[in-house]
Amino acid sequence: MDVLKTTIKSAFLSSSILSAFLLTEESRFTIDMIGIFLFIFMIMFVISLLMIIVTILPIYEIHRHTKSKKEIFHRFFPYYAIIISLVCFWFSSSSYFMKIEFGMAVTTFFTAIMAWVWLFSPAEKTVKKPF
Amino acid sequence: MKNLIITIVSLLFSTLFYKQNMGLNMLLFAIISVIFLMIFNLEKFKEKATILKSIIYIFTSLFVFIQPNNLTIFTSIVSFILLVGTVSEAKSAIYVTLLNGMYSSIVAVFSHYFDKVSTEIEQVKKQKTNYGFWLKIIGIPLLVLTIFIGLYRNANPVFDELIGKIDVSFINFQWLIFTAMAFYLFSNISKPITIEPVTSTDLKTPNYLIKDNLKTVSNEKLKTENQLGIILTILLNILITVVLITDYLYLNSDINMDNVGQFSERVHQGIYALIASIIFAIGIIIYFFRGNLNFYKHNQVLKSATYIWIFLNILLVFTTVLKNQMYVVNFGFTYKRIGVYVYLLLVFIGLIFTFIKVHRIKNITYLFRKNLQVTFGVLVIASVINWDTIITNFNLNKVRNSRIDVPYLLNLQDNITILKSYKSNHTEKYNAIHLNNYPEKIDQKYTDYIESLGNNSWQEMVYDNFNN
Numbered sequence: 370m371d372v373l374k375t376t377i378k379s380a381f382l383s384s385s386i387l388s389a390f391l392l393t394e395e396s397r398f399t400i401d402m403i404g405i406f407l408f409i410f411m412i413m414f415v416i417s418l419l420m421i422i423v424t425i426l427p428i429y430e431i432h433r434h435t436k437s438k439k440e441i442f443h444r445f446f447p448y449y450a451i452i453i454s455l456v457c458f459w460f461s462s463s464s465y466f467m468k469i470e471f472g473m474a475v476t477t478f479f480t481a482i483m484a485w486v487w488l489f490s491p492a493e494k495t496v497k498k499p500f
Numbered sequence: 501m502k503n504l505i506i507t508i509v510s511l512l513f514s515t516l517f518y519k520q521n522m523g524l525n526m527l528l529f530a531i532i533s534v535i536f537l538m539i540f541n542l543e544k545f546k547e548k549a550t551i552l553k554s555i556i557y558i559f560t561s562l563f564v565f566i567q568p569n570n571l572t573i574f575t576s577i578v579s580f581i582l583l584v585g586t587v588s589e590a591k592s593a594i595y596v597t598l599l600n601g602m603y604s605s606i607v608a609v610f611s612h613y614f615d616k617v618s619t620e621i622e623q624v625k626k627q628k629t630n631y632g633f634w635l636k637i638i639g640i641p642l643l644v645l646t647i648f649i650g651l652y653r654n655a656n657p658v659f660d661e662l663i664g665k666i667d668v669s670f671i672n673f674q675w676l677i678f679t680a681m682a683f684y685l686f687s688n689i690s691k692p693i694t695i696e697p698v699t700s701t702d703l704k705t706p707n708y709l710i711k712d713n714l715k716t717v718s719n720e721k722l723k724t725e726n727q728l729g730i731i732l733t734i735l736l737n738i739l740i741t742v743v744l745i746t747d748y749l750y751l752n753s754d755i756n757m758d759n760v761g762q763f764s765e766r767v768h769q770g771i772y773a774l775i776a777s778i779i780f781a782i783g784i785i786i787y788f789f790r791g792n793l794n795f796y797k798h799n800q801v802l803k804s805a806t807y808i809w810i811f812l813n814i815l816l817v818f819t820t821v822l823k824n825q826m827y828v829v830n831f832g833f834t835y836k837r838i839g840v841y842v843y844l845l846l847v848f849i850g851l852i853f854t855f856i857k858v859h860r861i862k863n864i865t866y867l868f869r870k871n872l873q874v875t876f877g878v879l880v881i882a883s884v885i886n887w888d889t890i891i892t893n894f895n896l897n898k899v900r901n902s903r904i905d906v907p908y909l910l911n912l913q914d915n916i917t918i919l920k921s922y923k924s925n926h927t928e929k930y931n932a933i934h935l936n937n938y939p940e941k942i943d944q945k946y947t948d949y950i951e952s953l954g955n956n957s958w959q960e961m962v963y964d965n966f967n968n
Contacts, residue, residue, distance in 0.1 A: 403643075442614060444697075447599070447607075447695040448695075450603065451599065451603060468674075485614075486610055486613060486614050490614065490618060
């Protein structure tokens with residue numbers, strides 16, 4: 370299970386989604402946006418790491434000796450997805466779907482879901498080709 | 501083809517809901533969703549359960565158009581989830597269907613993606629496009645170029661002006677995100693999935709207890725449990741009888757209704773405690789009749805005591821109804837008081853199912869299935885009724901004038917035409933009461949309501965748009 374690789378991917382994904390929400394009000398590109406993106410990336414890296422360690426890794430650690438990664442995914446991912454979606458929906462609705470809060474909820478949801486897919490996919494044994 | 505259909509439906513979804521309030525759009529969305537599900541899951545629509553859920557979904561959405569409020573919107577969304585769950589597996593219990601519906605609506609795409617990736621990797625060492633390579637080839641130059649553009653803009657005013665002329669404001673990013681979310685939703689529901697092993701376990705589980713499937717328990721242990729059950733149930737029967745007698749005495753006593761606060765507090769506390777006690781009682785019955793005791797030879801006494809206890813609990817429900825009724829007759833309806841009736845109805849039905857469970861040796865799954873089915877039925881019926889109208893009509897006509905809570909009535913969503921009509925038609929009768937203390941507020945609310953109807957876009961249209 371490659372936690373660091375997944376964390377980097379998650380941080381990049383969450384930064385991209387959150388930046389899309391935060392920066393889309395600007396109609397023109399400014400140099401500050403790159404700085405903002407890098408800042409968001411750093412924060413998201415820490416948050417993603419914590420989220421993976423606290424909410425996903427324990428499930429894997431408890432069942433790793435009795436079940437395969439695929440089995441763990443199919444057994445627990447549905448409930449995790451339902452709970453995280455309810456939490457995100459509650460967070461958005463309690464803030465009356467304000468743009469920033471809604472953006473954070475959407476970011477959290479998609480990042481958590483993709484983190485599961487990345488963490489539990491079997492290791493690739495592919496021969497990569499450029500085209 | 502599939503993506504084209506999903507794109508078209510997503511664009512329709514955006515047109516219906518982007519920056520719009522609920523109204524006609526919910527009904528149109530329901531029709532579109534049912535057609536969409538039919539296109540991709542035609543076989544499933546040959547099953548009665550799926551057809552029934554589709555009708556319920558469109559029916560509940562119709563009531564969002566007729567009387568848009570939180571309850572009708574909530575019921576419509578629950579019906580949508582239930583329909584999606586039914587398309588994934590029509591024969592499962594309602595709670596499993598809800599779980600499947602939620603799971604499918606939320607993340608079906610990711611689950612399919614995971615299965616695809618896992619299968620591909622497991623089956624073959626397949627040659628695959630190197631995304632890292634593409635990221636390097638496109639991403640890095642793009643990033644460097646962006647940084648340099650930013651730097652040159654700061655250094656060169658002419659270049660800055662040239663770049664500044666590139667205007668992307670015509671792209672509505674919020675709309676794009678909204679449409680992308682719609683695309684995601686429709687991609688999810690195009691091929692609903694089930695949660696395993698819950699769904700397959702549920703399909704295999706019957707509604708009754710099978711003796712051979714139960715863990716063997718010694719006769720001695722069963723005898724002890726049976727004795728414990730008898731003693732506990734008889735004691736509880738005595739206790740509940742005393743409670744019922746005191747309740748009877750209380751209901752027949754001269755109750756002082758003038759102290760609203762004290763009466764209200766007493767009724768509310770009493771009702772909550774009684775509902776909790778009845779649910780607790782069902783829990784105890786379920787515990788004793790969870791397994792082998794159902795098949796124990798000498799369980800007749802326990803069963804009889806349980807039936808009496810269920811009957812006495814039903815009496816307790818009725819005395820609670822009477823207390824709430826006294827409250828309603830004296831102070832009028834509120835949503836909270838209607839909620840108490842609904843809780844009591846559900847508890848009553850729960851007790852009936854508990855009786856059937858014990859009498860016909862059913863299992864706990866049966867209780868869950870039946871109670872949740874009834875709860876959903878009650879939710880649908882409750883969303884069809886216009887409570888605001890009922891509350892307002894009842895309170896204005898049946899409650900003593902001095903006790904009418906006009907501010908409460910003014911806070912309700914769908915009653916302003918009734919209030920306005922009363923204000924106009926009953927001037928004399930209501931001259932002395934609270935209603936006429938609020939003429940400006942009623943007029944203002946009516947004006948706002950008519951104005952909001954006029955401002956409704958075609959997506960937000962409601963029944964009153966055609967009725968006024």
